[in-house]
Amino acid sequence: MRERLSGGTSLRPLLQVLLTVALFLFAIRLLGSATDALTPFLRRTLERVVVGDWSALGLSWLATYALANGSLVAALSLSLFSADLVAPSQLFLMVVGSRLGAAAVVVFIGAVDYVNAELDTLRESTRLGLLTFLLTHSVYVPALVVGYLALPIVRSVSGAETSVPDAAVGTPDLLSDLTDSVVELFGPGLAFLLAFGCILLSLKLFDRLLASVDQERLRRRYIRDLNDRWVSFGIGLLLTAATTSVAFSLGVVVPLYNRGHIKRAEIMPFVLGANVGTLVDTLVVAVALETPTGIAIVTTLLALGLVISVLLLLAYPTYSRVVGAVQNEILADRRYFVGFLLSLVLIPLGLVLL
Template sequence: MSLVNRMLERVDASGPLWLGGGLSLLLFVFGIQLLGTATEAAAAPLEQLFRSYIASDARALGVSWIATYALANGSVVAALSVSLFEAEIVSTSQLFLMVAGSRLGAAAVVVLIGALDYLQKRRYSMGEAISLGLLTFLLTHSVYLPSTVLGYLLLPWLQDLFGSVGERFEVTFQPLVVLESVTADIVAAIGVVPGFVFAVVVLVASLTLFDRVLKQVDTTWLRERFFRRFRNRWVALGLGLFVTGLTTSVAFSLGVIVPLYNRGYLERREVVPYILGANIGTLFDTVVVAVILESPVGVTLVVALLAIGTLVTLGVLLAFSPYLRLIETVQTRLVEDSRFRLAFLVSLVVVPVAIALLPL
């Protein structure tokens, strides 16, 4: 009887979490549909804007990279990119680079979490507090920079593949058909531009709410049952992919280990494969967005980036020792040398801005 009572108590205690999670999911689905409706309604002015300013593939990469910094969320930028593609505002190559840009800027949120941890408990230097964020940037760029270049070079061949896939495959699952009339009425009532802005706000709010819900989860069991298994790099890779894919939140999957890493409970050798797995799992929600927006080409394009990133990651893990030595050398310099760290952080801003502004 006592066991039943304990189970009921756990269900009652987790009620608000399930409610918050369900609400964030509904907001996310509603935001995606509203974004698609607003983008379609604003196709003409948006197309003119993109063709006059973001006229090149390189600029598309730079803009999405910067937008990810501004929103501190790569998922929103990736969702917006797929929506623009479905409205025929951006090309296939621009969509690929915009999704890739959302990955290149996504590690900024981990730097932010580390900085907040430093402000709460100043037991170590700022360099040590944001060391996991710096490590995440290094790992993310070591995978997605070559993946972006390789995928972009393969796009001519992939476009033929997309054409054949588009002919054979149609997204018949239409989960948002009920919301189509509702979102259309909202856009018609408040206007295209306010509707577009409202959609982005709803998406950010849904993901922020979900992150806050996840913060209420007791992560003690997660640390005890999972993180102690990090010594096996393949297990750590799988855990990073699983936790991020399940929660669709890098802020959670990496944020939960920031205090552990900062306090020395996890070693760099153990954390690196986990972060590499999280970098793969973080694209799962973009695949879901492409499915919801009924974009078979968008689905195959995101899956292609995911597949290339996975292959690069597996190659890195097969040559793990020399790869880890290189990462350790650079990260140690970043943590210990404030001038080198400042130059690195400045470059993370200057490079995407230069790509977005230069006529490339």
């Protein structure tokens, strides 16, 4: 009896993971089906807001603030692209915007107590968020420039390969049949909201599963390895890619950083790796939506993030000093800090209004 019980308890986490993954994939496909059904309405709405590539960047940036979830905005961007509502260049910029916005959300969370807090409390509450913001932008702003210029090549390569993987046309797609039935049953509007809710629920369930992991054991296992910048970068990348959760991977090391057990120079490579690994779930969405160009665009951004991060690690002593100096300067001067917070809203808003 005891053996059966232990076997059942060991299978329970596996079943929870499988159900969570199944719910996530169902939600992504439902989002795609609902977006297709809502194409006329969404087209009229987007034509008023997205008047160019850069307004698409600003819109996804601001949407990430509103939803406080970059992965959800990236998934929606891919869904809009699969319905031919946004161009490839706009998709690329919207995925980049989801990463830039997600980094700023961390700063906003830490700055909630700014009005009623002392300067020392402000530094403690925002220093990691500001560090994450600086690291993310130092990678994805150059990736934005290089990737945007390289988009014609990416599109030509992905376009040449779209005719290759069409061998399974005759096989029934049960998941598509199911999502189409849900859209017909509830209507495209409710199905769209249901898809959003299912994505959020699957992410919450996955975070709950990760919360049961023994983080203290992970800290003891990897604390010494964080002293090596390359190993630290690899751990951050693989841990985030495997868990598809930046909140979890950073949650493993944030307590150590806040308590002074890990120095800024030691945590920076880990955060750089996490910033690359976080695109893996976006790549999964692109694959689930069966968009070859979307897969190529996300893969290109992931590769650029990896290459730029490696280059920054090669010049790590200089890079860490520059980032540290900027972080200290912003936190030390109240005017700089207020100006920095205002820029987080004014820049994406300005991109939308251009």
